Amino acid sequence: MGKDRNVRMSLQTLKVLEAFLENPTDELSGSDVQKRSSLASGTLYPILLRLESAGWFVSRWETIDPSSAGRPRRRLYRLTPTGLTRASEVFASFGRGVLA
Amino acid sequence: MNRRHIVPPPSPPGCADDLPGWSEGLTRWLIQHAARNAPSALSERLEEEWLADLAERSGALARLRFGIGCCWATRVIAYEYSVPKVLAAASTTGNKVMNAYAQPDYSLFSRRTLAFVLIVGLHGIFIFALANGLVHTAIEVIPHRIQAIVLPGIQTPVEQPPPISQPTLSATVVRIPQREETPEFPPENLPTERGVGAQVEGPGAPPPSTPVHSVTRVLGGPGKAFPNTNDFYPSRAIRNGEKGVVTVNACVDDKGRLTAAPTVAKTSGSASLDDGALQLAKAGSGHYRPTTEDGRPVSSCYEFMVRYQLKE
Numbered sequence: 001m002g003k004d005r006n007v008r009m010s011l012q013t014l015k016v017l018e019a020f021l022e023n024p025t026d027e028l029s030g031s032d033v034q035k036r037s038s039l040a041s042g043t044l045y046p047i048l049l050r051l052e053s054a055g056w057f058v059s060r061w062e063t064i065d066p067s068s069a070g071r072p073r074r075r076l077y078r079l080t081p082t083g084l085t086r087a088s089e090v091f092a093s094f095g096r097g098v099l100a
Numbered sequence: 101m102n103r104r105h106i107v108p109p110p111s112p113p114g115c116a117d118d119l120p121g122w123s124e125g126l127t128r129w130l131i132q133h134a135a136r137n138a139p140s141a142l143s144e145r146l147e148e149e150w151l152a153d154l155a156e157r158s159g160a161l162a163r164l165r166f167g168i169g170c171c172w173a174t175r176v177i178a179y180e181y182s183v184p185k186v187l188a189a190a191s192t193t194g195n196k197v198m199n200a201y202a203q204p205d206y207s208l209f210s211r212r213t214l215a216f217v218l219i220v221g222l223h224g225i226f227i228f229a230l231a232n233g234l235v236h237t238a239i240e241v242i243p244h245r246i247q248a249i250v251l252p253g254i255q256t257p258v259e260q261p262p263p264i265s266q267p268t269l270s271a272t273v274v275r276i277p278q279r280e281e282t283p284e285f286p287p288e289n290l291p292t293e294r295g296v297g298a299q300v301e302g303p304g305a306p307p308p309s310t311p312v313h314s315v316t317r318v319l320g321g322p323g324k325a326f327p328n329t330n331d332f333y334p335s336r337a338i339r340n341g342e343k344g345v346v347t348v349n350a351c352v353d354d355k356g357r358l359t360a361a362p363t364v365a366k367t368s369g370s371a372s373l374d375d376g377a378l379q380l381a382k383a384g385s386g387h388y389r390p391t392t393e394d395g396r397p398v399s400s401c402y403e404f405m406v407r408y409q410l411k412e
Contacts, residue, residue, distance in 0.1 A: 031153040040165070041153075042172030045146070049177055071156075075149040 007054045009090060012039055016047050017087040020057075020079050027076040029062075048077055056083030123160045130167035134174040139181045146174070248329035250322050250380075251345075251405040260314055319402045320352055320391040322384055332380040333408055334372040343409045344368030346377035350404065354397035356388040365403050377406040 007013065019036035020028065028036075034044050051057045058080050062073040079087065131154060135147030150170050157163050337343075347366035351359045362381035364374050391400035 029153060029156075030149060031156040034153075040172075041150075041169030042176070043169075045150075045170070045173040046176040046180065049142070050180065072148065072152040074152045075145070 007051060007056065007086075012037075012043050013047050013051070014090070014094075015039060016044065016051070017090065020077075020083075021087055021091070024079050024084050027060075027078045029074040029076055031074070033077070051083065052077070056080060056086060123164060127154065127163045127167040130164075131170050134167075134170040138174045138177055142177065142181075146170075146177075247409060247411045248333050249407045249409070250326065250329050251407055252321055315393050316395070318392045320356070320389040320397075320400065321402065321404050323356060323387045323389040325387040327380060327383045327387070329380055329406060332376045332383070334376040337370060337372040337376065337408065338410070340372075341410060342370045342373055344370055344373050345405050345407045346374050347403050347405050348377050348381045349401060350381050350388065351399070351401040352388040352390055353399040354390045356386055356390050356397075358382070358385040358388070359399060360401075368408070373408050376408070380406060 015037040016033060016039070019033050020026070022036070030041075030045060030048060033039075033048070034041065037044065039047075048057065048059075052059055056079065057077045059075055059077045062076055064073055066072050128151070131150045132147060135143050135150060138146050150166075154163060154166055157166055345366075346364060346368045348362050349365040350362040353359050358381075362378055364378065367374050368377075390397035391402060392398065
């Protein structure tokens with residue numbers, strides 16, 4: 001997968017980026033992003049994979065013991081430095097100034 | 101990662117007990133079905149990730165929507181993953197590879213099924229429209245009020261006998277041959293012209309002084325109790341928008357009853373309008389106004405017109 005590729009910006013993609021930009025260091029699962037962006041699963045997961053393929057996100061499995069935690073491990077996504085820069089540029093171009 | 105490491109996610113507390121079993125099973129089947137149809141490199145990851153995110157959702161409907169959304173996500177992801185592969189293959193081996201490339205179908209329904217459902221749906225909409233809106237529109241096209249007017253009978257002027265001028269008697273003496281026989285017919289039995297007094301002309305006869313007898317004749321026509329003509333406007337003529345005037349000849353006795361079948365004296369150009377006028381004339385038997393001569397009803401034949409017109 002290529003890194004730092006251009007990503008086609010849509011309103012849904014902006015919502016996903018905005019969910020991460022609330023606290024750029026947070027690691028969010030798909031369920032967390034869905035709660036923040038109110039996107040349907042059919043829209044959200046292709047965007048997450050698209051941004052990960054473009055190098056804007058990285059993902060990893062949650063390091064818990066499912067049996068002791070009583071729930072399965074989740075897939076966590078986090079903004080990369082490249083993703084943070086590009087996302088900030090995108091929002092700055094819209095005049096939002098999210099990270100200003 | 102290995103599939104056996106996937107731990108089935110427990111249902112969220114307070115949720116699993118009140119969920120119908122089939123709904124939970126259907127949601128899990130949708131997610132697993134979607135994940136298996138995803139590109140093989142992502143299949144196991146997506147299944148575990150989606151099942152883990154499903155565990156954080158509560159509510160049967162929300163979970164079912166999540167499962168259906170995963171099916172759609174698989175379709176999008178598979179499409180996005182297939183495009184780079186096709187482009188890469190085409191760039192290395194040419195277009196022939198692209199022609200032979202068989203892209204897996206990740207949709208739940210085949211195109212043929214979707215086309216069939218679409219056709220059935222369009223037929224249903226068309227039938228529904230026919231049963232409601234279009235029929236209503238067709239009824240609205242037909243005018244509500246229809247007015248048929250029976251024109252009064254043709255008042256042909258009663259022929260008044262021309263005034264008879266006093267004959268100018270000439271001085272010529274007419275010789276009447278002497279006849280020995282008694283005339284076979286008395287003078288009063290000689291044929292006389294109707295309405296005109298007989299005149300006998302002869303020597304020594306007094307000048308004609310018999311008064312002229314004229315008859316006042318008033319032709320009859322449809323009476324007051326004549327049937328309503330709206331009831332005899334043929335429905336076919338209404339649908340076709342036909343209108344016109346039919347002249348009917350009717351023979352009526354002194355009681356206003358038909359003495360013979362009425363006939364069309366002048367057609368309107370429409371067979372259905374002519375039939376309607378004849379039906380009206382027959383139905384009006386007994387309700388005609390008879391012709392009068394000097395105020396006395398008499399039998400006669402006369403014509404009257406029936407006008408059919410559509411009220412806008």
